[in-house]
Amino acid sequence: MTQAVLPPQIPIAEALKGDPSRRRRENFIRRLFLGAAAVSVLISAAIVLSLVGRAVTFITNVDLGALWTSGWFPRRGLFDIKTIVVGTLIVSLIAMVVAIPLGLGCAVYLSEYARPRVRRLLKPILEILAGIPSVVLGFFAITFISPQIVQRFFSGSSLFNMMAAGIGVGVLVTPLIASISEDAMRAVPASLREAAYGVGARKRTTTVKVVFPAAISGIVASIIVGVSRAIGETMVVAIAAGATGGSIFQLDPSQPGQTMTAAMTSLAIGSDQVKGGEFTFESLFFVGFLLFAITLALNIMSERFVRRVREKY
């Protein structure tokens, strides 16, 4: 190592421009990912387009009087909207009567009372409940919920009834409500709880007066998501609520009834058998659009509440 020689200076201005092929590759990959992200927009557009177009076809071709009659019998040209909307409301209401207390109870217990070990054990079990396919719960509704619960308490109820379907849907929605509201409660900073304990509050007081109010946005969001899920739930209702093919307007939950989703499946399944009028099948898209609009509105609402939680902590 005698005399180190100064090599020719690399023109720095050139060197700093980087490798063009590396930059091209970088841009290419970026576009690829952007394309993947844009697919979601395409899907939304496709949903809206396919629903709106044919819903409009239906509404412009159907005799408008057929939308307000005695029942939902598409093959006879009777499309009484209130039958399926009220049916949906009854089932969802029953579902929420089951799911709100159960879901919130689970959430509060897991977030505030359960010891970590217990929580680690119980949480996955709730997740399993959340993972049970709705077709299974539909079957459970007609083999157990209806005969063992509904028919026992409401004599004269039919095997297929809205009550059993509602309870089944409620069971499906429970873990959803539990999981979202538990997250909301766990997001409440520990310092808030400690502040309450610091002034001598008991656990129940702390939970009810401090944690619950602090997490209320998330809890409300969980309930709205639950309602949206209940309204959109299909298989439990299709199996357990009875009324395949059609139903008269029905307010008694112990009797068979028709919901929007169940009406859609029976239309779809029967589609390549007897067809009603020319536009009977298009009613499927009309109901689908109605369902889409309602659940979208609910989801946007819950999104608002969730954002409020995020902003707070």
Add this chain to the structure above:
Amino acid sequence: MAISPSTQDVVLARLKGRRVDLKGVLFEALLLLALLLSLSILITLMADVLRGGLGVLTERGFGFLTAGLATFSADTAGVKQGIVGSMLTLVFVVLLAFPLGIGAAVYLEEYAPDTTFTRFINVNIRNLAGVPSIVYGLLGLALFVEVFRPLTGGTTAISGGLTLAVLVLPIVVITAAEALRAVPDSIREAGFGVGATRWEVVRSHVLPSAAPGILTGTVLSISRALGETAPLLLVGAITGYIATGGQSLVEQMRSSFTTLPTVVYSYARLPSQDFREVTSAAIIVLLAVILLVNAIAIVLRNRYERKW
């Protein structure tokens, strides 16, 4: 001088609190009741299904899995087409929803500038996740069965698979984005600091760190796809009796189909007691598959749960 015993007693009594906090105990009991009730529903459901279906399974054993659909004789009814159909449709979920979903998540978390367009995509994906699954069925019906009939062949496993892929896509995006968000920025800075490009940082450091979370999300979306029924009914799964006699994969894909949950549905609609048992047996098979997949997801998550 010792504290007089009376003072000591008073302090002790104060510290021990008033009587038992009855309301508090009652409150906790109610909460526990809610939890136990939820769990007992799960247990009852399992017991009910096992009681109904275990007989069929033990009696016919493997034969139940390899027997085809039969709607008139319960003795020969099985779930073969359902299993084959479910696997065929999952191919689309894995090949389409996973890469697209993870790609979208990478874009949103790693590349996207905070623009109105980005925020719009984000909101859009969250709303898609809330769309009822039956609406995806309508989309599949309108798009894959009707518009793309020349490609899909109509009410085929291809249409079913595409519908499921679209349905789980938002779930994959959301879970993957969450996993990416959990990777601390210091790792990205370290990568940029030694002169790596965005993609080099993502590929070599961010994705590997987020892999367990992403994997958990994809496994969960498989379990979701395995259990979906309603959208598949709309794209014709119920009418399909998949051909399982030695056709090529492409032929199978382009013929009518059914899946495990739609098989359950078609058996559940049959009124006879024999078919109640067959339905229960089919449910046991379905639940076994789904629980297995869920268990994998839970184990993965617990195993790799990383605290930064």
Add this chain to the structure above:
Amino acid sequence: METATLTPIVQRGLRARERGGPFVPGEGRTVIEMADLSVYYGDFRAVRDISLKVEEHLITAFIGPSGCGKTTVLRCLNRMNDLIEIARVEGRVSYHGVDLYGKGIDPVEVRRRIGMVFQKPNPFPKSIYDNVSFGPKIAGIEGDMDEIVELSLRKAALWDEVKDRLKESGMSLSGGQQQRLCIARCIAVQPDVILMDEPCSALDPIATARIEDLMQELKNDYSIVIVTHNMQQAARVSDMTAFFTAEVAESGDRRTGVLVEYDTTEKIFTNPSEEGTENYVTGRFG
């Protein structure tokens, strides 16, 4: 000469030691020059009108109260600020006379030549070997990777401690070792300048002393800019010191960072020309 694989690519000239002793301020070339540099985060002007020259083979320290914009200025020097969406730079930063924010300049290439060591040690959650080899691999540096890794770790004074556990995770090292690993990772891409943002603030005094010794070593090959809020550290290790402070902005209640004084470390600590500097270095805060 095998170490040639690790000498800075642009500077591949004489090492300071070979030219007979350490550099003294005023002797070397200018590596980085800032002229009227201002940085905004959105509408907030975090620092304004910074002008100073960083000389080669010296350790230049940035000192000043927290929040005065030392990190912000440092991150401008290798375009790390590009990663913060709302950050915007005004004025000029040049590197060997080339405008770093000029048209066509690739920030990736800039960061490879002007490396960075962060406040909190941030090894990749990978093996020690992979931590060091990642940079050279993506930069397409030729040569025996094992050798590059070894040389880098040796230069970072870490080789003896880790040579038997190169496959172990970088996260398994102690804090001080992690920071030296980060330094090794930085040198492995053969940079010209190393930027260090409070590299010792998360370390104990012994680990700190090791890094300070290491910096004296590294000075022979690289130019170093270090941010520190520890004045003894600045006095101990640096050749030049820039003192920043935050002054109330013309508008609004937020404070904007300004450069108060820049001189040799000796001058700054013994005979500063500004009263604010004197108050700060003697512990009397203005």
